[in-house]
Amino acid sequence: MTLAIASALALIVLAVGLAACGGTTGGGGNTGEIETAKAGPVEGKLTISNWPGYIAPGDHGTVAEFERKTGVNVSYIEDVNETESFFSKMQPLLEQGESGGRSLYVVADYMAKMQHDLGYLQNIKKSDIPTVFENLLPSLRSPDFDPNREFSVPWQSGMTGIWVDTSKAPEIHSINDLFDSKYAGKITMLGELRETVPLVMLAEGIDPAKASTDQWLHAIERIKDAASSGQIRHFTGNEYTEDLNAGNIVAAIGWSGDSSLIENENAEWRMPTQGCTMWSEDMVIPVGAPNTAAALEWMNFVYQPKIAADITDYVQYISPVSGVQELLKERGSELANSQIVFPTEQFTRKCTGQNSPPDLEPVNEAWQEVITG
Amino acid sequence: MSLRQRLVPYWLLGPGLLWLIIFFVVPMYFMGELALRTGNLTTGFTFNWEWSNFPDSLSGHTEQIWRSFYYAGTATLLALLIGYPLAYAIAFRAGRFKQLLLFAVIAPFFTTYLVRTIAWKTILSDSSPVVSVLQTLSILPPNGRLLATSTAVIAGLTYNFLPFMILPLYANLERLDLRLIEAAKDLYSSSTQAFLKVTLPLTMPGIVAGVLLTFIPAFGDYINAQILGGTQQAMVGNVIQSLYLVQRNYPEAAALSFLMMGLILAIVVIYIRFAGTGAFMGDEEEETA
Numbered sequence: 001m002t003l004a005i006a007s008a009l010a011l012i013v014l015a016v017g018l019a020a021c022g023g024t025t026g027g028g029g030n031t032g033e034i035e036t037a038k039a040g041p042v043e044g045k046l047t048i049s050n051w052p053g054y055i056a057p058g059d060h061g062t063v064a065e066f067e068r069k070t071g072v073n074v075s076y077i078e079d080v081n082e083t084e085s086f087f088s089k090m091q092p093l094l095e096q097g098e099s100g101g102r103s104l105y106v107v108a109d110y111m112a113k114m115q116h117d118l119g120y121l122q123n124i125k126k127s128d129i130p131t132v133f134e135n136l137l138p139s140l141r142s143p144d145f146d147p148n149r150e151f152s153v154p155w156q157s158g159m160t161g162i163w164v165d166t167s168k169a170p171e172i173h174s175i176n177d178l179f180d181s182k183y184a185g186k187i188t189m190l191g192e193l194r195e196t197v198p199l200v201m202l203a204e205g206i207d208p209a210k211a212s213t214d215q216w217l218h219a220i221e222r223i224k225d226a227a228s229s230g231q232i233r234h235f236t237g238n239e240y241t242e243d244l245n246a247g248n249i250v251a252a253i254g255w256s257g258d259s260s261l262i263e264n265e266n267a268e269w270r271m272p273t274q275g276c277t278m279w280s281e282d283m284v285i286p287v288g289a290p291n292t293a294a295a296l297e298w299m300n301f302v303y304q305p306k307i308a309a310d311i312t313d314y315v316q317y318i319s320p321v322s323g324v325q326e327l328l329k330e331r332g333s334e335l336a337n338s339q340i341v342f343p344t345e346q347f348t349r350k351c352t353g354q355n356s357p358p359d360l361e362p363v364n365e366a367w368q369e370v371i372t373g
Numbered sequence: 374m375s376l377r378q379r380l381v382p383y384w385l386l387g388p389g390l391l392w393l394i395i396f397f398v399v400p401m402y403f404m405g406e407l408a409l410r411t412g413n414l415t416t417g418f419t420f421n422w423e424w425s426n427f428p429d430s431l432s433g434h435t436e437q438i439w440r441s442f443y444y445a446g447t448a449t450l451l452a453l454l455i456g457y458p459l460a461y462a463i464a465f466r467a468g469r470f471k472q473l474l475l476f477a478v479i480a481p482f483f484t485t486y487l488v489r490t491i492a493w494k495t496i497l498s499d500s501s502p503v504v505s506v507l508q509t510l511s512i513l514p515p516n517g518r519l520l521a522t523s524t525a526v527i528a529g530l531t532y533n534f535l536p537f538m539i540l541p542l543y544a545n546l547e548r549l550d551l552r553l554i555e556a557a558k559d560l561y562s563s564s565t566q567a568f569l570k571v572t573l574p575l576t577m578p579g580i581v582a583g584v585l586l587t588f589i590p591a592f593g594d595y596i597n598a599q600i601l602g603g604t605q606q607a608m609v610g611n612v613i614q615s616l617y618l619v620q621r622n623y624p625e626a627a628a629l630s631f632l633m634m635g636l637i638l639a640i641v642v643i644y645i646r647f648a649g650t651g652a653f654m655g656d657e658e659e660e661t662a
Contacts, residue, residue, distance in 0.1 A: 088618040091414070118414065185518065185603075227604035233521045234603050246498040248520060361413070368615045369433055372607035 034119060034151075037285045039128040040293035045073045047290075048298065049086075049105035051281075052078040052238065053260055054156065056314040065310075066301050072294045082237050083108050083192065087115065090286070094120040099286040103295040110194065110356055112152045112282045113145040121151045122285045122292065124299075129153065131300035135308075135321045140280070152282035153299050154320035156311075159256040159343070159351065160195045161276040163240070167266040169250035174273040175203035178251060179222075184231050188243055188252040189223065191235035193367045194354045195277060196223065196253055202274045208355040216357045217366055224370045235371050256340045257317035269340055275350030280320075316341055408627035418623060430629035434612050438633075441608040444523070444598075445591035448530035452538040452587050453580065455531070460542035460579075464549070478539050490529055490600050497525050497601065521603030529597035537586040545579025546572075581648045589637060609633055 055076070056062045063076045080086045086107070093100050094115070107115065115121050126133055132153055146152045164172045169183060178187045189196045198208035200219040211219075226232045233249060234240075240252040241261040256269050256276075285295050301307060308321035309328055318341060328336040339347045357363035408426055410418040431438075463474045481489055496503060497519040507513040519525050549572065557567040595610030609629070616626035 082619075085618040088621055091621070185521070230603075230605070232604050242494070246495070246500065248499045248518075364620060368620055370604075371619075372437065372611045372615050373604050 034116075034121070034123055035287065036123045036125055037128070037289070037292035037296060039125070039296055042070050042072060042294050042297040044291050044294060045075065046104070046294040046298060047075045047077065047102050048295075049077050049079050049102050050155075051080045051106065054078070054106070054315055054317075056310045061314075062302065062307060062311055065307065066298060069301070070294070070297060072297070074298075077102075080106060083111050087111060091120075094118075094287060096288075098288040099290075101290065102286060103289045103291050104283055104285055104298060106155045106281050106283055108194075108354060109143065109145050109152070109280050109282060110354055112284050115284065115286075116146075116151045120287055122287060122289065123150050124153065124285060124296070128296045129299045129303075132303045135303045135305060135323065137320050137322050140320050143280070152284055153303075155281045155283050155302075156257070156315060156317035157278065157280040157320065158317045159271070159276040159278050159340070159348070160190065160199065160253065161256060161272050162270045163244055163252045163254040163258070163262070164268055164270055165244060165247070165250045165264060165266050166268050168247075172251045173270060175199050175253075176274075178253070179226055179231060181231065183250055184229070185233050186248075186250040187232050188234045188236050188240045188249050189232055190240070190253050191237060191371050193364055194356060195279075196235075197357075197363075197367065198277050198352055198355050199253060199272060202277075202350070202352060203272065205274070208277075208352050211355070211357070213357060213359045213363060216363045220363070220366050220370060224373070227370055227373050255317075257315055259316055260314065271339075271347065275352060276348065277354055278348060278351045279354040312341060318343065404627045404630065407623055408631055410624045412624075414621055423624065426624045426628040427632060430616070430625040430632065434609065434629070437607050437609045437612050438636075440606070441592050441610070444527050444530060444608060445588050445594075447527050448534065448591050449538075449584055449588040451527070451531045452535045453584065456535055456538035456542055456583065457580075460539050460546050463539075463543055464546040465551075475543070478536050478543075482536065486533060487596065490533065490596055493525070493529050493532065494520060494600060497528075520601065521606070523602075523606055525601040526597050526606050526608075529601045530591045530594060533594075533597065534587045534591050537590070538583040541582040541586060542576065542579040545576045545582075549575055577648065581645065585641060585644070589641070592637060593633065 058064065063074050066072065067074055086105075090100065090105075112121065126149070133149075136149075136154065140154050140157075141149065143149075162172060162175070162178070164170070169186075172178065172183075177183075178189070197216060197219050198211075200223060201208045201211055201215060204219065204222075206215050206219070223232070227235075234243070236243070236252070238258075238261065240249070240254050241258055243249045244252060244254075244267050245263045247264070254269070259267075259269070283299055285292055289295060302311065303321055305321055305323035305327055308319050309324045309331070312319045312324050313328065313331075313333060313335065316335065316338075325336055325342050335341045406420060407418070409423050410420050411423045411426070412418040459478075463471060463478075467474050495501065498504070499518050499520065504513065504517075504519055507519070508515055508517065513519070519528075553571050553575070554567050557571045558564075562570060592608075593610050595608060595614050598606050598608045598611050613626050613629055613633075616622045616629065
């Protein structure tokens, strides 16, 4: 009997000892210097994580072409569904200096910056990605969050505005219209703080880039009232497209390029009267990424105008690659004339970037209380 | 008995025990330790016996906790009301269709839980036949809806956890000695009396097991509220998910999980006491019967 107890105790000690090697502490615990992604021979296996529907699919799609050209075996996973929860999933791994086998993934600007600050991303040498800097749009070359493009390479950009079912609510043009009680229960908004709240602030005439914590909280309060009164049906990620397809809603706050996911013929993306939010997403190379040479080659590959045009043709977001509009025009694509895919400065003059509140914690907490109402 | 023989049960216990230690005891320890830390991602989380995480994690979330009780409780009751007659019918009246019906109960498990719940989104959508029939019958107001309401969440929970109610009930009913009911009738009890005095008490173990297997996962569920609910249907599982995956407030998420675990444990203990330990553990009645 005592022997059994003793052996059980020994097992516990052993197990605790084993597990002690892997506690999560957080705090950018990666030691010291930020690494630079290594170039080298392009071969082997490459794992990429991205959002769903964000690349040209199929046998002649981007991944297939890349594999054919380089001989690299690509595992392309569409497992990014929300900026925040994808990071939360990755964080314990990144903290250990691991990427879960991923060589590259796509995240929003602010998230790329946050991860870089925490020491979770590798730097990228300009000379390793010549095609990128040959073709990158001048306007995207030195963003505030990464002025020298040291760790981020733009993937696609887009706008957040209003998807309207024109057969049911043709008169919705402003974010303020979404609060009109005649659409009660027929409206959805995005669950991401930096998408929805700045749009509401714009509608109130506040510049989100300069907004105080109180102004953020005030806008959140307005959304909260609309949620508890039943005006807002749901806070969503990509699934607002399903609600539009099923006819459950008449309008949604949503992303400009989602027409590939929307089958409702009457659905139309509209620039809100008081302006949209504009965002950009980047390819980044995480710490512990295997085969960074292939990841760098991937970046070069997708920055060839022809390949970029194929991607734009399918995803219908804003390409960071110059020459895409001309190529699409040559191909006779209607997209070449679309303000949504190639917005002019005049079209986006009232828009704002993807702003973070001055003091994130209280604002995010208030927002999450609305989301989990 | 030699020492070797006496050790056999412990060796048999070994693999299960090791499994529990590695995948239950150790994670529990780390979660408990995490619940007592403070900090954030940038500064790191430091361990300093931060007991205030526990009350903090409750503040602002009591509504979701009550809602979880209400949803899980209603779903369990509905599952019992639907499941008991069904299990009874399969056990005693199904004849040669018994296996087929049992298979039908388990069949939904061949599809993943997530896909089944998403399917309900289509079934309950605003323009679905279900909604229009209910509107025609004036059960729903003309512009009423099912999706993104409490009804949808409770319906989803009931559907998803129903097999966990039916299977223990069936296993229990199937072993019921029908001669006891005959004997009750011989002693002039009506069918209702026989059911209440013989069948029901003898199937209490199945009911207790079914209720626990339904209520516990339903209470912690967050998928149904997320997919079928709207803005006012979040359950405590959604709060924990948000704390952990969006706000990355790991200590409070761990503290809230612990509190919910304690709460459920307390409820289960009280429930088993109330329903009779015998009925759950050893069923003395059945052995003497």
